[in-house]
Amino acid sequence: KSCQTGKISTTETAVQSYTSQDASVQTDQSKDAVQDFQQEVQVDYSSLLAFLRKVEDAVIKELNKNWKSRAFDGFEVNWTDQNETVLCLHTLSYPEAQDQNLQVTSVSWNATGSVVACSYGRLDGGDWSTEKSYVCTWNLDRRGLNPQRPDLVVDVPSSVMCLAFHPSQPSLIAGGLFSGELVVWDTSRTEDPVIWRTGLTDDTHSDPVYQVNWLPDAKHRNHARLLSVSTDGKILVWREARDGRLALAEGFAMMAQQIPRSTQLKKFAWGEAAVGVTSLSFSHFDPRMFIVGVEGGYSLKCSTAAETLALQRTGSSVPLRAPAELAFSPHGGPVYSVSCSPFHRQVLNLFLSCGTDGQVHLHSILQTQPLVSLQLSKKYLFCVRWSPVRPLVFAAASGEGNCNKCFCFTGDVHLFDFEKSSQKPALSIKQAVGECPVYCVEFNIKQTQLLAAGDATGTVKVWQLSSDFTEQGPREMIHLEQLASEITD
Amino acid sequence: GIPIRTTLDNSTTVQYAGLLHQLTMKARSTVRDIDPQNDLTFLRIRSKKHEIMIAPDKEYLLIVIQNPCE
Numbered sequence: 001k002s003c004q005t006g007k008i009s010t011t012e013t014a015v016q017s018y019t020s021q022d023a024s025v026q027t028d029q030s031k032d033a034v035q036d037f038q039q040e041v042q043v044d045y046s047s048l049l050a051f052l053r054k055v056e057d058a059v060i061k062e063l064n065k066n067w068k069s070r071a072f073d074g075f076e077v078n079w080t081d082q083n084e085t086v087l088c089l090h091t092l093s094y095p096e097a098q099d100q101n102l103q104v105t106s107v108s109w110n111a112t113g114s115v116v117a118c119s120y121g122r123l124d125g126g127d128w129s130t131e132k133s134y135v136c137t138w139n140l141d142r143r144g145l146n147p148q149r150p151d152l153v154v155d156v157p158s159s160v161m162c163l164a165f166h167p168s169q170p171s172l173i174a175g176g177l178f179s180g181e182l183v184v185w186d187t188s189r190t191e192d193p194v195i196w197r198t199g200l201t202d203d204t205h206s207d208p209v210y211q212v213n214w215l216p217d218a219k220h221r222n223h224a225r226l227l228s229v230s231t232d233g234k235i236l237v238w239r240e241a242r243d244g245r246l247a248l249a250e251g252f253a254m255m256a257q258q259i260p261r262s263t264q265l266k267k268f269a270w271g272e273a274a275v276g277v278t279s280l281s282f283s284h285f286d287p288r289m290f291i292v293g294v295e296g297g298y299s300l301k302c303s304t305a306a307e308t309l310a311l312q313r314t315g316s317s318v319p320l321r322a323p324a325e326l327a328f329s330p331h332g333g334p335v336y337s338v339s340c341s342p343f344h345r346q347v348l349n350l351f352l353s354c355g356t357d358g359q360v361h362l363h364s365i366l367q368t369q370p371l372v373s374l375q376l377s378k379k380y381l382f383c384v385r386w387s388p389v390r391p392l393v394f395a396a397a398s399g400e401g402n403c404n405k406c407f408c409f410t411g412d413v414h415l416f417d418f419e420k421s422s423q424k425p426a427l428s429i430k431q432a433v434g435e436c437p438v439y440c441v442e443f444n445i446k447q448t449q450l451l452a453a454g455d456a457t458g459t460v461k462v463w464q465l466s467s468d469f470t471e472q473g474p475r476e477m478i479h480l481e482q483l484a485s486e487i488t489d
Numbered sequence: 490g491i492p493i494r495t496t497l498d499n500s501t502t503v504q505y506a507g508l509l510h511q512l513t514m515k516a517r518s519t520v521r522d523i524d525p526q527n528d529l530t531f532l533r534i535r536s537k538k539h540e541i542m543i544a545p546d547k548e549y550l551l552i553v554i555q556n557p558c559e
Contacts, residue, residue: 008496054546059551066555069557076537
């Protein structure tokens with residue numbers, strides 16, 4: 001057995017400084033680099049050495065006793081009231097949008113976790129839609145919250161397909177439209193909330209934007225960049241330019257013949273088509289690595305540091321690059337959502353993908369075959385998200401599909417817990433009675449017991465999860481690592 | 490407390506040093522308030538994820554964080 005220990009020696013003097021010294025102390029290999037600090041305080045090394053010698057035996061004895069001890073096995077303390085049930089806290093909707101039969105295409109929580117926004121549009125419209133749509137926000141912490149009256153309603157001339165709140169500025173929200181444009185709204189402005197837009201230029205996407213993400217800008221800390229993903233095969237990064245315009249900073253294009261195929265996968269006849277990208281998720285530990293899901297059913301590992309140029313014909317102001325590095329084993333239908341696990345250690349790089357085949361695949365980025373392949377339901381899965389607090393939990397939104405030869409539309413939010421079962425969901429929440437596929441789910445990062453789900457009837461339900469979904473167990477990370485290291489044939 | 494030597498990163502070290510120094514002082518005064526002839530010799534804090542052990546002294550503090558493997 002081995003123990004991981006870290007040692008810190010401290011003095012009790014009132015000077016702010018940091019000194020590093022080389023006393024002969026029994027420690028494990030110190031991993032941090034020696035840092036040069038200005039020495040403003042003199043440490044009496046001989047007395048320090050005397051101190052360390054004095055306590056060394058006692059501490060080593062305690063350390064040894066500890067890892068042999070079984071005193072605390074199974075000992076758990078409950079600090080919070082255990083919440084046993086899953087409740088629907090709020091049922092939010094915008095009646096005008098519902099009258100127009102609009103569906104909730106995307107939900108997003110803001111940086112403080114108190115405001116939820118949803119976008120109304122249509123996910124089943126196949127043609128160029130010129131229907132007006134709406135972006136609505138509700139502040140759940142306000143008293144006098146009226147679930148039928150959003151705090152803010154923004155009219156949008158085209159269908160909004162995806163939303164993302166800014167990760168640190170609570171009032172900025174970006175949306176991707178059916179027309180391929182991106183718009184950023186500032187919800188604190190009472191006049192015109194639009195502050196940035198891409199407009200329709202040669203650079204804009206030619207297909208609907210299915211996902212929009214905020215990227216931290218390494219060079220200018222106050223400015224974030226926007227990333228958009230569309231079925232025209234392009235992944236574009238936008239920066240703020242003058243006059244409220246968003247200009248293209250860099251971009252990537254997925255072309256079929258540039259996707260690396262490992263010999264273990266069946267060969268597909270890709271042709272020269274652009275590969276439609278439906279979803280994207282950034283790795284939480286390597287900011288240049290991201291996973292995309294495409295219409296062909298593949299998930300691909302990509303890098304922003306890719307240098308090869310994409311072979312695409314349409315011109316754009318910034319040269320587009322081909323980012324794909326590895327293709328993972330495909331689903332039996334288009335991939336609608338990918339999500340990278342926020343829990344990581346050195347060798348633990350996991351992500352989930354889901355699609356129309358009703359399956360969720362758990363992949364390690366190190367191998368093409370999935371670690372676990374779950375047939376969650378017979379219906380399409382529209383969205384999958386890892387829990388921000390429990391490494392073994394994820395949520396998936398299901399909807400239309402064929403079950404028992406009849407086309408059924410009931411939508412569920414499935415909560416899966418690898419700790420409890422690796423075959424079936426720990427909990428399936430029925431969003432509503434009747435026909436309504438659930439199109440999107442988002443966990444609230446600040447208030448981790450909340451989960452928002454938007455469905456086809458135009459309703460957003462905020463669910464409060466029970467305590468077993470919000471409290472991390474003592475050995476979850478170890479279980480996750482064990483799961484990740486199992487290799488499937 | 491001012492860190493002299495550490496195997497963790499800078500910011501975590503500073504955080505642990507400050508918080509645990511205060512806690513150690515409080516623990517010590519608790520022990521002495523109950524019995525003035527007594528004094529603190531060792532402090533252990535067990536949490537869900539690991540155990541923190543503190544060996545106190547007049548001038549120095551040794552803090553060890555252990556991940557007990559069960």
